[in-house]
Amino acid sequence: MSLSAQAVEIVAHRGFSSRAPENTVASFNLAWEQGADACELDLYLTADGEIAVLHDADTKRTTKVSKIVKDSTMADLQTLDAGSFKSKAYAGEKIPTLKEALATMPIGKKRFLLEVKCGPEVVPVLAKQLALWKLRAPQLCIIAFDRQVAQECKKAMPWIKVYRLSSEKENKQPVDLTQLIADTKADGLDGLDLGLKWKWSEAMVKEIKDAGLELHVWTVNRAGDARRLAELGVDGITTDDPVMVREAIEKK
Numbered sequence: 407m408s409l410s411a412q413a414v415e416i417v418a419h420r421g422f423s424s425r426a427p428e429n430t431v432a433s434f435n436l437a438w439e440q441g442a443d444a445c446e447l448d449l450y451l452t453a454d455g456e457i458a459v460l461h462d463a464d465t466k467r468t469t470k471v472s473k474i475v476k477d478s479t480m481a482d483l484q485t486l487d488a489g490s491f492k493s494k495a496y497a498g499e500k501i502p503t504l505k506e507a508l509a510t511m512p513i514g515k516k517r518f519l520l521e522v523k524c525g526p527e528v529v530p531v532l533a534k535q536l537a538l539w540k541l542r543a544p545q546l547c548i549i550a551f552d553r554q555v556a557q558e559c560k561k562a563m564p565w566i567k568v569y570r571l572s573s574e575k576e577n578k579q580p581v582d583l584t585q586l587i588a589d590t591k592a593d594g595l596d597g598l599d600l601g602l603k604w605k606w607s608e609a610m611v612k613e614i615k616d617a618g619l620e621l622h623v624w625t626v627n628r629a630g631d632a633r634r635l636a637e638l639g640v641d642g643i644t645t646d647d648p649v650m651v652r653e654a655i656e657k658k
């Protein structure tokens with residue numbers, strides 16, 4: 407069977423993070439240049455009420471300097487080098503603000519999936535910043551593991567799609583898919599964004615789609631997994647290598 411690459415949204419995880427430093431402007435620009443349909447990013451609130459784009463609550467892993475994001479100002483964070491840990495070629499890349507990251511997105515069909523990594527304290531700030539994007543609402547989607555965060559985002563920004571993230575286990579216990587679907591519907595959310603380790607099957611995808619939810623899967627870094635998920639009919643695949651996934655699902 408020939409799979410339609412059009413039907414599956416290919417999401418560059420933290421930008422084109424297999425080639426460029428994750429969650430940087432360089433990583434997002436490379437993803438757009440290389441034909442990703444969307445980029446995913448992670449966000450936190452800073453001490454001075456800005457929104458910073460990075461994966462960890464501390465800057466140590468990606469900058470080699472330890473600063474707690476919630477206790478730092480955005481200006482402090484932007485003194486750090488968030489590129490060299492990946493390659494010298496990216497020395498001097500900064501931790502972007504959400505505004506700087508969003509500014510990379512081409513006008514049109516591309517979109518950003520914004521993962522809220524901190525608590526609900528960021529929601530009013532996020533709502534204020536994203537209000538400027540109302541005319542480009544289809545180009546945004548908020549994702550969150552935390553149920554309260556997802557609920558509050560949807561309440562504050564009903565015009566933006568919100569997906570609930572979930573691993574297959576929570577506190578070492580298997581997550582009940584039927585309950586997760588029911589919660590997601592009760593919260594008025596638009597979709598689920600599930601980890602690759604779930605036991606994927608036609609029945610599972612059908613249950614989610616029959617509930618009227620969109621379905622994305624993360625983080626898919628093998629061609630065989632990408633092909634199988636595309637065949638099962640998922641709506642989106644998040645990957646560190648969007649070029650590999652496109653080749654995999656376009657392969658006849």
Ligand code: G3P
Pocket residue numbers: 419446448461521571599624625644
């Ligand atoms: O797209 C969801 C995925 O990014 C969640 O995992 O740890 O990479 O933020 P993580």
Ligand code: CA
Pocket residue numbers: 446447448521
């Ligand atoms: Ca993420």
